[in-house]
Amino acid sequence: MKGNLMVITPEDHMRWVLSRGLSRLGYSVLPAEGEEEAERQLTQHEVALAVVDVDGPGAEGLPLIRNLQQMKPHLPLLVLTGDSSPQTALAALRMGAVDYLQKPFDLDELRIAVEKALEYERVNREVEFLRLETALRQGDFHLIGSSPAMRSVREIVAQVADSKATVLVQGESGVGKEVVARALHHFSRRRESPFLLFPCASIPETMIETELFGWEKGSEEEGARVGRLELAHEGTICFQDVTHLSLQLQRRLLQVLDEGAFLRVGGTKPVAVDVRVIVSTSQDLWQAVQAGGFREDLYYRLKVIPINLPPLRQRKEDILPLARHFLSRYDPRGRFQGFTADALACLEAHLWPGNVRELANLIERAVILCQCDWISVKELALPSEIILQEKQKPDKVEERPLRLPVENRRRADTKKQMRMEETEKTFNGTSRVRRPERSVRTNQEKGEGQAQSSPRGFLDRAETPVSLGEKRSVKDGSIRPEVFTINGEGFTITIRGQVYLDSLEKSVLEEVMEAVEGDQNEAARFLGLTRSSLVARLQKHHITTATKKRERPNRLPRRE
Structure with missing residues (x-):
C-alpha cells in the first residue's frame, strides 16, 4: 500500500466511487461521511492526504476545511468542487488546500491530482527539513567536552533522544542547557519537525498564556491565533526558566502533558498536539516546590529524566x-x-x-x-x-618554552656548552666561554672594531631575545634572524642559532619514543599522526623502537 488517504463526502455513491478508484491505485482508503467521523479517523490513523468534497449535496463547505486544519495543521487537502463554483476552489486554496479537482473527472485525472498533491507535500516537507537543518547548524547542538560529566550527558542524550518522556535540565546560567535541549531534538526522530524555545522569564505575564496556547476571536471568519505549543506539533518545545510560570499555567501545562490536548484562550474545542517537552531551569526546582512557588505534581511529571550540568x-x-x-x-x-x-x-x-x-x-x-x-x-x-x-612565573621571557625532562635538559645544556667552546676556539683562539655581556657592544665599539671584524658568517649572539621575524644586520651585508620563537597551539619553542628541520624532527621523535617507552600507537596519538606515517618517519631517521623500559614519573598526555 502507498499510504492512507481519507475521503470526506456526505454522498454515499461519491464516497464509494472514490474509495474504489483510489484502492485500485494502491492506496488504503479511510471513508468519512462528515467532520465527526473524520476526526475519529484522524485520531486512529496516520493520514497522508484528505480528499474533501466541499460543494456536493449536504457538504459542510469551507468550515470543514478550517476545522480539519485546526485538528491536523499539517494535513494536505485535495478539494473537489463543481464547474460552477470556482470561487469556492480559490477560497479553499487561500485557506491552505494543496490543490482542487473539478467534477466530473475520470480515474486518470484523480490519479494525477492525488500524486501531484502528495509530491507537493513531500517537496514541502523536504524544504522544511533542509531549512531546519540549516537553522540547527547555525545553532549549536554539539556536546563538547571530555570530562566524565559531559561523557555521562552524551550517554543520556543518546539513550533518551527518541523517547517521548519529559526531560528536566538543571544547571547554572550559561552552562549549556539549551545546547542539551537542541541535541535531544536533533538526535531524535522529530528532527524534521520544529524545535521551539519558550522563554518563560522574558514574556510578560499578561501575554504568556496566549503566546503558549493561542486564542480564538469571537466570530468564525476572524479565525484563531496559533500558540507556540501548537506550532511545535510533532516536534519539541523547550520551556526555559519554567519556575516563572504561574500556578495556573503550571496546572494547564500539567493537563497538556497528561492528556495531549488543550483549549485555546476563548476556545471551546480541544486541540490535540503531539509534542516533546523539555524543561530547563537554573534554580533548584525542589526548593521552589517547598517554597510553594511550584506545583509538586508537575515537578514529578517533569522530572522523568533529570540531567544536571555542572559549572565549567x-x-x-x-x-x-x-x-x-x-x-x-x-x-x-x-x-x-x-x-x-x-x-x-x-x-x-x-x-x-x-x-x-x-x-x-x-x-x-x-x-x-x-x-x-x-x-x-x-x-x-x-x-x-x-x-x-x-x-610572575619563573624562567619566563615572552612565552613559555617547551619544557623537557630534567635529564634531557642537562644533556642539552652540556652539548650547548661544548658547541660554544668550539666556536670560541675557532674564532677567538681561546677555550673560554664568552660572557653574555661582552657580546653586546656599543656603536662606538662597533665603529672602532671594523678593521678587526669577525670572520665572514660569524654572528654575535645578543643577550636580549629577538621575536620571530626580527632580523639583525651583519657586517658582511647579510641579514639573518638571531632567535626564533615558534608559537603553536599548546606549546612554544625558542630556537637560538642554526638548526635543521630534519635534526629537530629527529630529536622530537627520539624524545617522544623514549617517553612512551617505544609504544608506537601512543606516540602517534600524541603527535597527531597515523601509525603508518609515524613508522615512515622513524625509518627515515633510523630510529629504533626497541627502547628499554624504565620507570618514569609522568607519561605524555593523550591528545584528544
Missing part, C-alpha cells in the same frame, strides 16, 4: 576543547592558527563565573580584536590577577 569551573578538561570549538565557529575561514601556550594556561586558570557563555563571548571578542595569527593573552582580556600570576 568543575570540569576544567572541557575548557580547551570548548575554546577551540568557539574559535572555529567565529573564525570559519581559518585566519587564526590557534592559541599561544600562555593563552591556554590563562584560560585554564580562570574560574569562569559566566560558564560556557562567558567563554564563547570572550573568544568572539578575541577573534575580532586579534591582528596576529595566534591569539595571545592580550586579546583574551582576562582578569588582571590571572595575567599577573602568569607573568
